[in-house]
Amino acid sequence: MTIKAYASAAPGKPLELLEYDPGDLGPNEVEINVEYCGVCHSDLSMLHNDWQITQYPLVPGHEAAGTIGKVGADVKTLKPGDTVGLGWMSSSCMHCDECMSGDHNLCQSSEASIVGRHGGFANRVRASEEWVVKLPDGFDLKSAGPLFCGGITVFNPILQHRISPTSRVGVVGIGGLGHMALQFLNAWGCHVTAFTSSESKIAEAKEMGAHDTLNSRDDAELEKAANSFDMILVTVNVELNWNLYISLLRPRGVLHFVGAVPDVTAAIFPLIAGQKSIAASPIGSPRNIKRMLEFSHLHNIKPVIETFPMSKVNDAMAHLEAGKARYRIVLENDIN
């Protein structure tokens, strides 16, 4: 049975309905009936071929939420009817050192959901069993999708650095990723500071969990916060004054990037003297996605979403590109 999806034929072309034959379902694959799909800035980057890895026609969408329709012959952990999500990655080799260490997100033979294959702006999407994670019972399906890429991307560094609830953490950029980071870190018990240059986001950042805010582009204001953060999580993709941000870290602090900023340059002496570091990470492993979902369910953490019918996907992309999303767009499938 063909899949109906929204595809772009070339860089800059709008998304148009495409029907494609997905072929036989692989023994380790599952097929998800997509009910919702979040829209991530990476979908825009892929549409524009910013990273030179896009294959056209491109069906974007890597924050899918829905129910399992079919499972392959060897699938062990999922069955038709299960409510699940699918994020940036759609399969890993399962046998390399990284996979065997539980770091499937670092597998160098992994497939991404929308690189060389068709994603979740569709009525159905397929992926390998290991990257399709069941939602906790009662989890809100409509807001689940954005957790599978934006959410896990900011949750992963909290685990990676074993952030303590007694830590002070800053979040730079209060958008699709940052607004979820505020919620996670607040529930984690941390003192949370939102760095934003948008006056309009200050009140909302506080509602979402920030204890205070700083203007990310006001050097004089930032300097007053010198030596006060254990981690600063950078979710923007623009260049800021990183040496200044490093000065805001306490000794042993880490400046952590999840956004695709240009090359990072830093002076070495402040890093040496304060035993500070610069780190970066992609999404997290399936096991950590599961941990994030359980934590989110317990603490009622949800992305703040705006919904568009999937048939209005081009309007949604324009809304995102204009910087107007507050804070994550979710497409609702109306093309069945």
Next chain:
Amino acid sequence: MTIKAYASAAPGKPLELLEYDPGDLGPNEVEINVEYCGVCHSDLSMLHNDWQITQYPLVPGHEAAGTIGKVGADVKTLKPGDTVGLGWMSSSCMHCDECMSGDHNLCQSSEASIVGRHGGFANRVRASEEWVVKLPDGFDLKSAGPLFCGGITVFNPILQHRISPTSRVGVVGIGGLGHMALQFLNAWGCHVTAFTSSESKIAEAKEMGAHDTLNSRDDAELEKAANSFDMILVTVNVELNWNLYISLLRPRGVLHFVGAVPDVTAAIFPLIAGQKSIAASPIGSPRNIKRMLEFSHLHNIKPVIETFPMSKVNDAMAHLEAGKARYRIVLENDIN
């Protein structure tokens, strides 16, 4: 009683004998009768005022080894006759968050042994009790000094990153610091690779603990080692192709700097995709110096030294500056 020391009066001036009155011994201070003092590249940098923090006359020397001569009224842990060492730092505030966490090396009010005070190229040197660490019984005094700065500087990252004996670690630059790192890491159980551009050091690097070597300036040779190191410890102070070095790290790997290289610039995508990081550190805490000394004693780890009489200190500095030291110079006190 005056102290006899070798001092430089201005940038570029040779070291000449100086007698100075150290004043009363502070209640928390001890005075060390210097028997040996290692020579570190930082002594050269301070002599040249490379870091713009030198106060003249400058008495260099921050790898002193000797016996306690006098102790202040409130000193609790040391007594006259104890064999001890003193490194880069000479006091910490003991009360800030860093000191109270055991990270006295990260205290922002700490004093360095040769910044604004006189160091160990002298017959006696003073420091606050907490930074003067007793040697294990039977420890070789002549080779102890270099452990207190060069040694702890490369031992600290092994502790900081909780390096496992199953890790593969590279050491870039086989000099005063690097040759001690090879010994520590070999005794730690790691697979150790020495990165050097000196053909003449290859055989010696293997004797000191390297299981293999790579040419640090041969990009083609380095590329073959892609994706194979858990940590690469950079002890040089020159710029190398850091993006290439980052590609040699396995996922979760860290590129760690202890040398004062120029600004570090790195592309963000390889850091994100591999969850890799860039870190840096100064010397370690007094508690970790003690751990290092115990580990060194157990495993018979010693710097490889060349000795000069302290009265020939200018010859020693010239030898170091010419890049001829194999591998650490130690001055032997002959000015009592």
